[in-house]
Amino acid sequence: MTLIPHRTVASQLAVQLRTDLKKGTWRGWLPSERVLSRTLQASRNTVRAALEQLKADGLIEPVRGLGNRVVGKAKPPIVEHQTRTVGVLIPEPIGRLRPLIALWIDELKDLLIEEGYRLRIHEGRQYYQTNPARALDRLIGQHAHSAWVLTLSSEAMQRWFARRKTPCLVAGSTYPDITLPHYDLDYRAICRHAAGILLHAGHRRLALLNRESRRAGDVDSERGFVEGVSRSPHRDATAVIAYHRDDVDSVARALRTLFDQKNPPTALVVSNSYAYLSTASVLAQRGLRVPQDISLISRDDDPFLASLVPEPARYRVGPHSFAKKIVGSLLQLLNRSPSLRSPAPLLPKFAAGGSTAVRP
Amino acid sequence: MTLIPHRTVASQLAVQLRTDLKKGTWRGWLPSERVLSRTLQASRNTVRAALEQLKADGLIEPVRGLGNRVVGKAKPPIVEHQTRTVGVLIPEPIGRLRPLIALWIDELKDLLIEEGYRLRIHEGRQYYQTNPARALDRLIGQHAHSAWVLTLSSEAMQRWFARRKTPCLVAGSTYPDITLPHYDLDYRAICRHAAGILLHAGHRRLALLNRESRRAGDVDSERGFVEGVSRSPHRDATAVIAYHRDDVDSVARALRTLFDQKNPPTALVVSNSYAYLSTASVLAQRGLRVPQDISLISRDDDPFLASLVPEPARYRVGPHSFAKKIVGSLLQLLNRSPSLRSPAPLLPKFAAGGSTAVRP
DNA sequence: TGTTGGTGGTTCAATAATAGATTCACTGCT
DNA sequence: AGCAGTGAATCTATTATTGAACCACCAACA
Numbered sequence: 001m002t003l004i005p006h007r008t009v010a011s012q013l014a015v016q017l018r019t020d021l022k023k024g025t026w027r028g029w030l031p032s033e034r035v036l037s038r039t040l041q042a043s044r045n046t047v048r049a050a051l052e053q054l055k056a057d058g059l060i061e062p063v064r065g066l067g068n069r070v071v072g073k074a075k076p077p078i079v080e081h082q083t084r085t086v087g088v089l090i091p092e093p094i095g096r097l098r099p100l101i102a103l104w105i106d107e108l109k110d111l112l113i114e115e116g117y118r119l120r121i122h123e124g125r126q127y128y129q130t131n132p133a134r135a136l137d138r139l140i141g142q143h144a145h146s147a148w149v150l151t152l153s154s155e156a157m158q159r160w161f162a163r164r165k166t167p168c169l170v171a172g173s174t175y176p177d178i179t180l181p182h183y184d185l186d187y188r189a190i191c192r193h194a195a196g197i198l199l200h201a202g203h204r205r206l207a208l209l210n211r212e213s214r215r216a217g218d219v220d221s222e223r224g225f226v227e228g229v230s231r232s233p234h235r236d237a238t239a240v241i242a243y244h245r246d247d248v249d250s251v252a253r254a255l256r257t258l259f260d261q262k263n264p265p266t267a268l269v270v271s272n273s274y275a276y277l278s279t280a281s282v283l284a285q286r287g288l289r290v291p292q293d294i295s296l297i298s299r300d301d302d303p304f305l306a307s308l309v310p311e312p313a314r315y316r317v318g319p320h321s322f323a324k325k326i327v328g329s330l331l332q333l334l335n336r337s338p339s340l341r342s343p344a345p346l347l348p349k350f351a352a353g354g355s356t357a358v359r360p
Numbered sequence: 361m362t363l364i365p366h367r368t369v370a371s372q373l374a375v376q377l378r379t380d381l382k383k384g385t386w387r388g389w390l391p392s393e394r395v396l397s398r399t400l401q402a403s404r405n406t407v408r409a410a411l412e413q414l415k416a417d418g419l420i421e422p423v424r425g426l427g428n429r430v431v432g433k434a435k436p437p438i439v440e441h442q443t444r445t446v447g448v449l450i451p452e453p454i455g456r457l458r459p460l461i462a463l464w465i466d467e468l469k470d471l472l473i474e475e476g477y478r479l480r481i482h483e484g485r486q487y488y489q490t491n492p493a494r495a496l497d498r499l500i501g502q503h504a505h506s507a508w509v510l511t512l513s514s515e516a517m518q519r520w521f522a523r524r525k526t527p528c529l530v531a532g533s534t535y536p537d538i539t540l541p542h543y544d545l546d547y548r549a550i551c552r553h554a555a556g557i558l559l560h561a562g563h564r565r566l567a568l569l570n571r572e573s574r575r576a577g578d579v580d581s582e583r584g585f586v587e588g589v590s591r592s593p594h595r596d597a598t599a600v601i602a603y604h605r606d607d608v609d610s611v612a613r614a615l616r617t618l619f620d621q622k623n624p625p626t627a628l629v630v631s632n633s634y635a636y637l638s639t640a641s642v643l644a645q646r647g648l649r650v651p652q653d654i655s656l657i658s659r660d661d662d663p664f665l666a667s668l669v670p671e672p673a674r675y676r677v678g679p680h681s682f683a684k685k686i687v688g689s690l691l692q693l694l695n696r697s698p699s700l701r702s703p704a705p706l707l708p709k710f711a712a713g714g715s716t717a718v719r720p
Numbered sequence: 721t722g723t724t725g726g727t728g729g730t731t732c733a734a735t736a737a738t739a740g741a742t743t744c745a746c747t748g749c750t
Numbered sequence: 751a752g753c754a755g756t757g758a759a760t761c762t763a764t765t766a767t768t769g770a771a772c773c774a775c776c777a778a779c780a
Contacts, residue, residue, distance in 0.1 A: 008766065009367050032727065041474060043768045048729085065727050065776035094466070095663055095679060099459040106454075106466055113473075126726065129778070135726090248667055277637075277667040284644035285669060303455055304664050307608055307637040309645060319455060368737065392756060403739040408757085425747030425756050681769090 009042055010049035016040075017050055021059055021070065027141045030060060030068040039120075067138075085118045086330065087145040088171075091128045091152055094121060098273055100302050100319055101151065104171075107323030108149070115331065120145065128154050136160050147333050149326070152215060167333050171326055173216035173345075181333060183325050186345035187217045187299070188224035190315050193350060194269045194297045195228025195239070197313075202359035203267035203295060204237045207258055209251070209279065210271050212243040221271050221299060240265060244275060251278040259286065266359055267295040273302040276312060291357035298355075301348070310354025317348035369402055373410035376400075381419055381430065390420060390428040445478045446690065447505040448531075451488045451512055454481060458633055460662050460679055461511065467683030468509070475691065480505065488514050496520050507693050509686070512575060527693050531686055533576035533705075541693060543685050546705035547577045547659070548584035550675050551629060553710060554657045555588025555599070557673075558627040562719035563655060564597045567618055567625035569611070569635055572603040581631050581659060600625060604635060611638040619646065626719055627655040633662040636672060651717035658715075661708070670714025677708035 020026070030036065033051070037044040051068060054060045061069045094102050109119040120143065126135035136157070148168040150157060155175045161168045162178050170182035191208065198206055208225045211218050222241055229239035244254040258265060270276040276298045280290065288294050290310060298305060298314040305312045325343055380386070390396070393411070397404040411428060414420045420428045454462050469479040480503065486495035496517070508528040510517060515535045521528045522538050530542035551568065558566055568585045571578050582601055589599040604614040618625060630636040636658045640650065648654050650670060658665060658674040665672045685703055 007369050007372060010766085012367060034727090041471070045769085046767060049767095062728060063776090064729075064774070067727060095459075095463050099455075099462065099664070102459065102462065102466070103455050106462070106469075109469070113478075118473075124726085126778090129725095131778075134777080248669060248671070252669065274664060274667040277664060278669055281640065281644070281669040284641070285649070289645070302664075304459070304634060304637060304662075307634040309608060309612065309638060309641040311608070370737085394756085405740085406738060409737095422757060423747085424745070424758075427756060 010046050011053070013040055013042060013047060013050035014053040017054055018057075018059065021054070021072070025144070026070055028070060029066075029138055029142065030070060031142045032067055084116055085120055085143075085145045086112055086147050086149060086334075087120045087122055087139075087143055088149040089127055089151060089153070089157070090121060090123050091125055093123055098300065098302055099304065100273075100300070100317075103319035104323040104326070105151075107319055108326055111323060111327040112330075115327070117146070117334070127157060128152075130154075130156055132156055133160060140164070140166060147330060149330065154213070154215065158216075169326065169330050169333055173220055175216050175219075181329050182342045183322075183329055184217060184345050185315075185317060186347045187220040188227075189345075189347055190299055191221045191224035191269060191271075192228035193224075194299065194315075195225050196232070197297065197350070197356065198267040198269070198295060199229070199232050199234055199237055201267075201295065201356060203265075204234065204359075205240070205263060205265040206237065206267050206269070207240040207242060207265035208269045208271065209242050209244060209254060209258075209275055211275075212245050212250075218271060225269060246274075248278045251275050252282050255279060255282050259288075265294070267297075267356070269297045269299060271299040273298055273300040273305055273314075276300075276305065277308075280308060280312075290355050295356040295359070308355075312355045313353035314351055315348040316351045317346065322346065370406050370409035371413070373400055373402060373407060374413040377410055377414055378417075378419065381414070386430055388430060389426070390430060392427055444476060445480050445503075445505045446472055446507050446509060446694075447480045447482055447499075447503055448509040449487055449511060449513070449517075450481060450483050451485055453483055458660065458662055459664065460633075460660070460677075463679035464683040464686070465511075467679055468686055471683060471687040472690075475687075477506070477694070487517060488512075490514075490516055492517055493520055500524070500526060507690060509690065514573070514575065518576075529686065529690050529693055533580055535576050535579075541689050542702050543682075543689055544577060544705050545675075545677060546707045547580040548587075549705075549707055550659055551581040551584035551631075552588035553584075554629045554659065554675075555585050556592070557657065557710070557716065558629070558655060559589070559592050559594055559597055561627070561655065561716060563625075563627035564594060564719075565600070565623060565625040565627070566597065567600040567602060567628050569602050569604060569614060569618075569628060569630045569632075569639060571632060571635075572605050572610075578631060585629060606634075608638045611635050612642050615639060615642050619648075625654070627657075627716070629657045629659060631659040633658055633660040633665055633674075636660075636665065637668075640668060640672075650715050655716040655719070668715075672715045673713035674711055675708040676711045677706065682706065 033044050033047055037047045040047060051060065055062060059071060061071045063069055088105060090097060094105065112119050122139060124135070126132065127139065146167065148161065148166060149171055150161065150168060151171045153170055153172055158170060158175055158178045158180060162180055168180060170180050172182065173184040173187065174180055174182045195206060206229060208222065210222055226239050229237050240258065242254040242258050244250040268279065270279050276296070279296065283290060283294060290296055296312060298312040301314050301316045305314060329343065391399070393404050393407055397407045400407060411420065415422060418431060421431050422428045448465060450457060454465065472479050482499060484495070486492065487499065506527065508521065508526060509531055510521065510528060511531045513530055513532055518530060518535055518538045518540060522540055528540060530540050532542065533544040533547065534540055534542045555566060566589055568582065570582055586599050589597050600618065602614040602618050604610045628639065630639050636656070639656065643650060643654065650656055656672060658672040661674050661676045665674060689703065
């Protein structure tokens with residue numbers, strides 16, 4: 001009959017953190033207190049109480065505005081690929097991502113568990129800024145995952161991972177001269193096809209509502225859209241591109257500049273399903289009817305689009321197939337298979353909806 | 361990074377007592393609770409909580425006036441050797457559920473994994489029909505989960521589980537005379553509050569757009585809404601309730617019957633966020649502007665609502681807090697803790713949006 | 721340059737767990 | 751019958767923990 005040493009949660013966390021420190025799980029800096037509180041399933045106050053003990057032991061040294069520095073000498077670089085975890089980077093809380101993305105991340109999590117891996121989600125805007133080196137350095141130092149999955153990745157982020165040669169997979173498109181394994185929809189073909197559909201319905205003034213951040217997929221979309229218009233036999237067709245950010249006001253502004261001009265477009269391709277919602281409601285406020293006054297096509301699919309009237313014409317893709325492809329590539333990466341070529345981009349099916357009409 | 365299994369002192373004691381029992385430290389009878397409380401350095405209440413768990417596992421058998429008898433090995437069929445999985449029932453593929461539901465199921469999955477459980481999702485309409493006995497019989501027979509979580513549950517389903525005494529937790533409201541552990545939002549209070557908001561803004565002809573299926577939460581909503589109107593000081597206020605199914609056409613029909621009558625409502629509470637989308641777009645098609653012509657309130661929250669213009673007034677709730685509460689109750693169920701009372705229903709915060717306006 | 725977003729530091733109210741105590745009903749013993 | 755020991759059921763403090771605000775600080779961005 002042994003006695004339990006310290007039974008408060010804080011002390012238990014302290015014990016655990018001590019052993020993790022000794023193992024060299026973190027080099028340089030501990031994860032932030034807020035992150036620890038999430039991964040350890042304890043409140044920040046409790047985590048702080050535990051850290052207080054480590055600080056008293058001289059194991060860590062908190063620095064205001066920076067973090068908790070690991071004070072011991074650098075442990076041998078433990079290659080903890082035995083942890084069998086995979087990290088995924090997302091820019092925002094998963095609840096604010098598009099539902100479809102959340103769904104395939106969910107599927108990915110399940111499939112990886114079957115393979116004996118755990119998926120850890122790392123959310124933060126700091127990884128997506130123009131110079132993410134510092135934030136990424138710290139992240140990689142703090143979490144020794146077997147591989148990383150990049151979603152909605154920026155060019156700087158891709159370059160950083162390509163240079164570091166950290167095992168990583170881009171869930172999305174890569175930028176022109178970056179060679180990382182990746183898998184994505186064929187946005188170029190999608191938007192070329194969308195332009196074709198609208199031209200065939202008689203529209204001549206087309207517009208693409210695109211994200212300003214110029215992610216690889218958005219760049220591809222733009223190129224495909226312009227190609228679709230310029231290579232058409234209709235020489236009088238014009239393509240305009242309007243940019244917006246992720247907030248609603250920004251979409252409203254972009255639409256205002258589009259429709260306040262003399263010859264406003266009669267057909268619109270929206271590259272983001274949230275932006276589609278904003279677009280539909282802003283147009284309704286302006287008294288424009290879909291599809292009588294303007295035709296809409298959504299590049300992205302998401303479940304909630306099915307509840308709109310009229311139903312948006314869009315390109316449908318199941319989350320399951322996407323997740324399976326990602327897992328396939330990921331397992332190749334984890335097993336260090338020699339053949340690490342990216343699968344061909346996915347071309348989803350076009351689902352016609354009531355949001356497009358023929359222009360007389 | 362491993363997690364401490366269960367951090368309450370009671371659970372720690374239970375673990376310790378279990379191993380001591382297995383080692384055969386005591387034969388026949390355990391030391392008295394007062395003695396244990398002294399040797400284990402814990403209060404008698406805590407010791408009793410631990411013993412409660414052992415009793416639930418069939419390891420000991422308390423006898424009044426004598427003590428806690430050590431039962432031989434009479435534990436085989438109990439949960440101990442089961443697969444340690446939890447099943448969750450949903451009516452539709454998870455991609456078609458509301459994003460918020462998918463989110464908290466996701467959180468639930470994560471939290472359970474930390475506790476050493478796996479979450480299995482069982483999707484099928486057959487469990488939600490009017491007489492689901494056969495389907496449920498087969499399901500339970502095929503999957504020996506430690507516990508079940510019921511989402512969007514029907515009355516028949518709840519009755520079946522209550523009768524079978526299968527360990528289960530209702531994520532949602534229970535029907536009046538069913539006693540199952542459950543956790544939900546306080547829909548009654550929400551809709552009462554919504555009615556109050558609209559009345560205070562000068563509206564007198566209110567309507568609630570509700571699901572036809574009459575789930576417990578929807579029944580509560582209806583009651584709260586009617587209460588909110590009938591108990592108001594405005595004697596001229598009227599409440600109408602229109603029913604719809606899950607498809608878009610059904611919502612459109614319900615709206616038609618509401619607005620084709622002589623005195624259509626000027627304010628509408630929509631109890632489902634998908635239905636809110638349909639409603640907003642149908643109203644736009646009819647040329648009604650929100651909020652100038654009609655005020656809207658959404659009972660449910662979902663991320664995509666933030667992309668609408670004007671932003672819907674709604675009741676916000678974070679998926680994390682909901683999932684944590686569910687996990688808490690679930691662990692109580694799995695550990696057979698004595699206190700199996702349902703937590704108080706959650707009252708989310710009202711977030712005013714541009715979708716409501718004062719009626720002169 | 722000011723702004724923004726991430727840090728640790730601090731405080732606070734609400735809640736849950738635990739301690740400590742009392743009373744009760746029951747058992748076996750004298 | 752009386753008694754001492756048992757589990758059962760309460761109750762009230764006290765403490766631990768949570769969750770959520772703030773603040774001051776730091777670095778990157780525009």
